[in-house]
Amino acid sequence: MADLIELTLDHEIAIITINNPPVNALSPAVAQGIAKAIEQVTNDDSIKAVVLIGGGRTFIAGADIKEFGKITSGKTPRGAGLPPFLVHIENGKPAVVAIHGSAFGGGLELAMAAHYRVASPSAQFGQPEVKLGMIPGAGGTQRLPRLVGIAKAVEMCAEGNPIGAQEALKIGLIDRLVEGDLLAGAVQFAREIAGKPGPKTRDRNEKLSSHVQNAPLFSAAREKARTRQRGMRAPLAAIDAVEAATKFSFDEGCRIEQKLFQDCLFSDQSKALIHIFFGEREVAKIPDVPKETTTMPVNSASVVGAGTMGGGIAMVLANAGIPVLLKDADQPALDRGLATIQKNYQNSVKRGRFTQQFVDERLQLIQPTLTYDDFGKVDIVIEAVFEGMALKKEVFVQLDRACRKGAILASNTSTLNIDEIASVTSRPESVIGTHFFSPANVMRLLEIVRGKETSKEVIATCMQLSKKLGKVGVLVRNCRGFVGNRMFHHYGREAVFLVEEGVSPQSVDQALYDFGMALGPLATGDLAGLDVGWRIRKEYRHLEKPGVRQAIVGDRLCELGRYGQKTGAGWYKYDETRHAAADPETNEMVRKWAIDAGIPQRDISPEEMVERCVYALVNEGARILDEGIAMRAADIDIIYVSGYGFPAYRGGPMWYADSVGLKNVYQRICEFHAQHGELWEPAPLLRRLAEEGKTFAEFTSLQTVTV
Numbered sequence: 240m241a242d243l244i245e246l247t248l249d250h251e252i253a254i255i256t257i258n259n260p261p262v263n264a265l266s267p268a269v270a271q272g273i274a275k276a277i278e279q280v281t282n283d284d285s286i287k288a289v290v291l292i293g294g295g296r297t298f299i300a301g302a303d304i305k306e307f308g309k310i311t312s313g314k315t316p317r318g319a320g321l322p323p324f325l326v327h328i329e330n331g332k333p334a335v336v337a338i339h340g341s342a343f344g345g346g347l348e349l350a351m352a353a354h355y356r357v358a359s360p361s362a363q364f365g366q367p368e369v370k371l372g373m374i375p376g377a378g379g380t381q382r383l384p385r386l387v388g389i390a391k392a393v394e395m396c397a398e399g400n401p402i403g404a405q406e407a408l409k410i411g412l413i414d415r416l417v418e419g420d421l422l423a424g425a426v427q428f429a430r431e432i433a434g435k436p437g438p439k440t441r442d443r444n445e446k447l448s449s450h451v452q453n454a455p456l457f458s459a460a461r462e463k464a465r466t467r468q469r470g471m472r473a474p475l476a477a478i479d480a481v482e483a484a485t486k487f488s489f490d491e492g493c494r495i496e497q498k499l500f501q502d503c504l505f506s507d508q509s510k511a512l513i514h515i516f517f518g519e520r521e522v523a524k525i526p527d528v529p530k531e532t533t534t535m536p537v538n539s540a541s542v543v544g545a546g547t548m549g550g551g552i553a554m555v556l557a558n559a560g561i562p563v564l565l566k567d568a569d570q571p572a573l574d575r576g577l578a579t580i581q582k583n584y585q586n587s588v589k590r591g592r593f594t595q596q597f598v599d600e601r602l603q604l605i606q607p608t609l610t611y612d613d614f615g616k617v618d619i620v621i622e623a624v625f626e627g628m629a630l631k632k633e634v635f636v637q638l639d640r641a642c643r644k645g646a647i648l649a650s651n652t653s654t655l656n657i658d659e660i661a662s663v664t665s666r667p668e669s670v671i672g673t674h675f676f677s678p679a680n681v682m683r684l685l686e687i688v689r690g691k692e693t694s695k696e697v698i699a700t701c702m703q704l705s706k707k708l709g710k711v712g713v714l715v716r717n718c719r720g721f722v723g724n725r726m727f728h729h730y731g732r733e734a735v736f737l738v739e740e741g742v743s744p745q746s747v748d749q750a751l752y753d754f755g756m757a758l759g760p761l762a763t764g765d766l767a768g769l770d771v772g773w774r775i776r777k778e779y780r781h782l783e784k785p786g787v788r789q790a791i792v793g794d795r796l797c798e799l800g801r802y803g804q805k806t807g808a809g810w811y812k813y814d815e816t817r818h819a820a821a822d823p824e825t826n827e828m829v830r831k832w833a834i835d836a837g838i839p840q841r842d843i844s845p846e847e848m849v850e851r852c853v854y855a856l857v858n859e860g861a862r863i864l865d866e867g868i869a870m871r872a873a874d875i876d877i878i879y880v881s882g883y884g885f886p887a888y889r890g891g892p893m894w895y896a897d898s899v900g901l902k903n904v905y906q907r908i909c910e911f912h913a914q915h916g917e918l919w920e921p922a923p924l925l926r927r928l929a930e931e932g933k934t935f936a937e938f939t940s941l942q943t944v945t946v
């Protein structure tokens with residue numbers, strides 16, 4: 240194995256190669272290794288210039304994110320970090336950084352501290368720290384504007400998106416593109432500049448212009464961050480830091496950056512976002528379905544039902560290059576489905592997301608059909624017909640007959656029992672739930688539901704497929720509503736109760752929106768269709784316990800044909816563009832129904848509204864965790880962040896509860912229990928953890944060890 244840092248010589252040029260696979264993360268050992276190599280270079284008079292390059296598939300793709308957690312938890316002292324080490328490079332012999340793959344975060348900061356940068360045409364550059372609730376902390380906010388100007392630096396530091404090599408060359412971030420052998424090109428460049436003093440980025444002030452000239456740019460950037468990255472503090476801190484470059488000296492700017500970096504690093508938002516970052520990787524780990532589990536190729540698919548979900552799923556498959564047979568029950572339904580797909584694709588072309596050629600190719604991959612005739616050829620079928628057990632069973636009997644042995648039979652059901660569906664087939668081991676979220680071609684979550692008999696190969700294949708489709712696959716066990724909808728039921732119920740107790744639907748939605756949810760719970764109901772829940776409630780009415788409070792006003796709205804957006808009215812009223820407006824008449828009507836039903840009316844604070852809704856999620860989440868329906872608290876968090884619009888900077892409902900303190904959450908739930916009765920019975924796991932002073936995260940890590 241190559242040394243972590245290798246120093247070799249090509250005549251008078253030193254070459255420092257970083258070997259920290261897989262992504263050359265800038266760990267403390269890497270930084271120390273480079274510092275040592277630089278020192279050797281400084282002490283060797285025969286060396287005239289130095290090239291820094293990444294071994295393997297990339298330059299430095301960023302800091303080692305685990306290190307941040309160690310610092311904030313107090314396990315590792317913060318130390319001085321990278322800045323002094325970068326000054327060493329800056330004050331040393333002319334240094335050329337050669338970039339392929341990606342130069343992200345600390346990697347780009349290091350590159351900017353060198354005197355020159357050359358790159359492969361496919362290289363990527365970025366300061367993605369904001370995505371983890373942080374800002375660049377090694378001079379990035381001070382050096383980047385000096386190289387690329389204020390506007391671009393603000394955009395890169397506040398939004399965190401990468402740019403390609405062509406753009407990097409155009410804006411001055413790099414000095415040359417190297418086609419072909421990068422190292423040879425970099426050494427050639429180094430020979431050209433060898434022996435001459437290298438320009439220091441810190442001294443290049445010509446692109447900064449004055450603070451006054453930049454003022455409108457900063458205020459526009461802040462405005463944009465407040466709307467596009469609502470609730471997040473790091474983008475604003477990044478803008479403040481870049482602004483400091485226009486007001487103060489380089490050294491003072493760096494001091495300001497350090498202070499802002501430190502605040503962000505220790506913030507709850509950053510901890511939550513790092514939790515989500517690792518959670519997204521953790522979900523792929525399934526103790527009894529190891530990485531080595533055999534998977535089956537998925538080169539062709541069928542979708543049954545060309546409605547809202549089936550059409551979206553067909554698009555997702557086609558977008559990944561998988562040919563799809565799309566079946567519906569009759570020609571008009573099939574035509575409607577195809578027309579919707581075409582319209583959605585056209586919108587994507589209009590918005591610049593896809594090219595017309597891409598769309599034409601995808602449409603070619605979707606073959607409409609009214610029969611099961613060609614189903615014997617496909618590797619996976621995803622069923623998305625109406626939600627009803629009898630119909631699902633009917634379809635699965637047909638699929639069992641039509642599909643080849645070994646093909647995966649998946650259902651997109653959002654609530655129904657996967658084992659019961661599997662029971663009508665001769666191959667329950669091939670049956671699984673693949674629960675997409677609406678709109679399927681947009682939402683990242685794929686809840687994968689394992690039945691009692693689902694084989695490990697089928698699970699592993701669906702987890703792998705989720706990646707190919709660009710989704711986050713989270714494996715859960717079978718129960719009514721699985722993880723996401725089972726919890727959401729309690730959340731939505733509390734939102735309606737709040738309305739019945741006297742607050743307007745708009746106030747409830749506003750409180751949850753301000754908490755950070757993408758959409759308030761009642762507006763979400765209008766979007767999904769109020770009739771969906773109404774139908775489910777009617778189907779399960781026989782299971783309702785007498786004396787336990789049931790929401791009434793939601794059903795009343797449905798009885799009046801107010802199903803939400805699709806009927807132009809629900810909790811809100813909608814115009815043709817589906818723009819929501821508060822509806823005073825509805826509010827009055829709902830209030831009257833509640834008063835007539837004897838529900839006491841009172842003022843409720845936004846804080847209480849948030850607690851009622853979010854703690855309802857947490858309490859049910861605790862049950863789900865205890866029952867083993869979800870493997871880890873983080874899995875629940877990923878489901879809520881990627882499928883239900885829960886703010887990532889709060890880490891998902893379970894992480895959020897941990898950050899509030901389970902003792903506090905438990906206490907509040909006990910108060911709700913006393914006030915509102917049985918529905919608020921605290922989950923036993925929550926009580927236990929609160930009493931033991933533990934967190935959901937700790938509970939999960941103990942569980943995983945014992946699996």
Ligand code: NAI
Pocket residue numbers: 543544545546547548549566567568569572576622623624625626627630634651652653654674675676677767
């Ligand atoms: P939908 O009503 O939009 O579409 C259902 C389609 O199935 C219709 O086009 C219908 O003609 C077709 N169909 C009915 N019987 C059929 C048969 N025997 N053979 C072939 N096609 C048949 O319903 P939607 O919303 O797409 O829901 C489908 C499934 O997805 C349900 O199980 C639902 O619970 C689930 N789901 C729905 C979500 C949503 O937001 N709408 C989200 C996640 C899951």
